[in-house]
Amino acid sequence: MPKDDIKEFRLVGTRPNRPDGLDKVTGRARYGADITAPGMLWGAVLRSPHAHAKILKIDTSKAEALTGVKAVVTRADFPTGLTGEEWNLQENTMAGEKALYDGHAIAAVAATSSLIAQEAVRLIEVDYEVLPHVTDVDDAIKPDAPVIREGAADASVPEGMPPNVVKYFEFGRGDTAAGFKDADLVMERSFKTEATHQGYIEPHACLGQLGADGKGEMWVCTQGQWFIRQMCSAVLGLNAAQLRVTPSEIGGGFGGKTTIFMEPLSLALSQKAGGRPVKIVMSRSEVLRATGPTASASMDVKIGMTKDGKLTAARAEFRMQGGAFPGAPVDMALYCCLAPYKIENVEHIGYDVLANRPKCAAYRAPGSPMGAFAVESLIDEMCRKLDLDPMEVRLKNAVREGDQASYGPTFGSIGLVEVLEATAKHPNLSVPLGPNQGRGVASGYWFNHNGETSVSMAISEDGTAQVSVGTPDIGGSRASIALMVAETLGIAYEDVRVNVVETGALGVNEPTHGSRATFATGKAATIAARAAIKEMCRRAANEWGIDEEAVEWVDGAAQPAGPNAGDYPPMSIKDIAKNMGSTGGPISGHHESVPDGVGASFGCHVVDVEVDPETGLTKILRYLVVQDAGRAIHPSYVEGQYQGGAVQGIGWALNEEYVYGKDGRLQNPIFLDYRMPVASDLPMIDTMIVEVPNPGHPFGVRGVGETGITPPLPAIANAIQGATGVRMSHLPMTPTKVLAALKASQE
Amino acid sequence: MDFHTPSSFEDASKRAAEATGLTRFLAGGTDVLVQMRSGTVLPDTLIDLKHIPGTQDITRTPDGGWRIGIAVSGARLGDHADLVADWPGVVEGMELVGSTQVQGRATLVGNLCNGSPAADSVPGLVAAQASVEITGLTGVRTVPVEDIPAGPGKTTLSPGDVISGILIPPRGAHGGDAYQRFTPRTEMDIAVAGCAISLRVDGDTITEARVAVGAVAPTVRLVPDAAAALIGSTLDDTAIDALVTAVRAACNPIDDKRGTAEFRTDVAGVLAKRVAHIAYSRAKGDAQ
16 A cells, blocks of 8 residues: 555654755765864875785885875784684785785875875885686685685585685575475576675765874764774774764765775874874775675576476575675575575575675675575576466465565565565556567565664753664665654654764664664664653653653643543643753653564565667666565655665666676776666666555564665566567676677577 | 966977976866876876867868867857757767766867777767867878877877867768767766768768777777768668678777677677668758
């Protein structure tokens, strides 16, 4: 049901102006690179030109002698003895014995100007011993591949695996052999996806300051200020409480700003430069070469289907490289790839493989788009072979509340069936197709993360409310949290201000990731508002001399209830706030928890494409996103998430990829050649919000931010098959690849 | 770094000849400034030409052709109705360069001197038989546009040579030109292949033609065999087939991140066919 038809809430479900809108359109919003401080120095980073090389010697003497240079740091300036992921973070921040990928940081400089810092970087002399490298996942998993790091495998990896396999996953249930036997059609296919970058518009930027006493401050563009604090402290051996981290306004993150890159370098440089603050702003090339793109994947999928479309068994074996460190989201890909389907017999196998590429970071539903590309492509091909309607097959096998998920747990309230039913009725499905045009559908799934959450809200003297949250606003969370708090308190949306605060102001918060801010911070803010209401009812009860339990909160005012109903006129929030000084002091509410009751979100996309048979160019004609939001707090933002996810998925499907040369260097570290879609490449993305409320959230919210990037990869491949008869199994589906496939099919 | 703002091309030529190290001229700056910021080109001398009188002007020459100043932006070319009426293919090539913002600065001469085989404005100029006026230490001379590029990032200009204007011949009656490129995206992209054709008709018959291809060889290339395939024809299927074959035969591209050699060659032929139809319609005065 479209959200606008629901009238049960006063504010939730409306579309007020965004609180950050004026600042952003006037250029007043302060992003990472906008922060300056007195005495500030500029940092620059020397990066490896080699994919894999031993660092024999670093001579920084000429750089240090350059006038204006105040500090130079190398790995020798970092503490030793770190282990596990903390060592990985430190090693990725600054190379130790080896450069592990093109772009790996080797040294950093702080100087009185950006130009001097860059010149000093060019004066640093490094002796490398270039080593054999590997960047492709299928090459990296070969037994004789160049070894990225001895002893990096964890306990999950059985004896005898190839040396670059560092994690191994195996899980499933039922009997897949029997399941395949029950099928009328069993098909097995292999698929590949290439690494892509989140492509946020704002490059990483930070200003770090660290004194000899170990007290420091950082202003940084990040999705999570506590993560920055914890990771920088670990890498530099600092006391976390002594480092205060303030997040800037953020120009996109999509998961890529949930970790550290050059942030510890600014602190290390600052400390070496006598505590002068050091600003580092990455160029776009640095962002592409040396931050955290997603993994690349090589996948084999086998599925059994009866002739009436019932899925009998599925087997997925995925290999992913996430750079020179463990952490490719192969597990997540496996968890999500079959999640939309009720299948008794499933088998999942995964390999996390090291390669000479930058350490991958999270990217919107990490892993899920790759897995969906493999599974949803094969299901579509099987539907074509058996002449079955792909929507009907999806509905026939759809998981419902109470079903056991392919990855183990039992689903609570979910809305996949409602999404599929709404999709099937959408007018886009009945638009006639012309020559060289095709239609593709695909489903997608992502979890909803909770995470450590701490919120504080305070009533101002005039009865307005301020909410302090620890989750940076990347997708409209200030607006949605303000709506939920205003709804709860019974005041106007404009009377609530939501502030994203620094690490000194709240308990630990996980970043804005995992589609969690509107769910977790929204839930915590609502509970905090209820705590403030309870306190305001108590103040009114005291004033009236009645029992606190006999006061209720209605429309922004305390009023006597039960036996006292009507005895006193309501006492508004303004009246209570005005007198708070004489009735017990400040009124506030807090909530700290890892909120339970997460609500996963399913989506279904339908895309129509036209393929130019002479050039292989794919044009998106129309695109529909249907997804379960639980409850859309601010529907425009929900639609924006749906559209943004679809557009990033379209880019991944058609043109975006990390292209490595034979020398192991990234060939396209600029937006000219890293081809994200531009506005004129796309039609308006149609959206439909389905609402199956999440019982675990006070307003029914499900996290919606990530599911939308999952279906586009297979949906577009499926549409291309419809348009051309050709099945594309290796992303991106560039004109070059499509034309080659068309020519091959005609031979 | 030395920075000069000469007030004449003679002065600019002298400054360039005297300079040591790496010298770059600045017109729109949309290539040079980007290269400097990325650290790929760090000039020792920058000579800013756009303050020289006349560099912002588009003027009709006495013979009915055009002289285009070296600092005229793509946006101003596109706004010039008479030039667009004469040479729509030249203008549409330039207008494909960059974004709206880049169009406010980027120039024909800059696009030419950057030396990219994929420069979108160059095939149209070559097809139009345009030339450049060069001010050098020994005086002023005129050179066909196709003789300027020498390979990726390189030109045939000598130290002290400064291009001081672009000269496009008179369009004359019953002529038409067009340019198309192939890019995976609709804009903000770089040509994987490009083709420009200028032709003249007498009734339905093509009497003159020039065909130029971009991004399929180390330099933009004039393809006389492709022109020969068109001349004397009415753009029938046989002529188109011969055009496509000649264009593909002239291609000598590389495999790279932007496309394979096979793809570039295939698509150059497709573009030639499409562009020929547009130029032909324009020459005949049909709406295009």
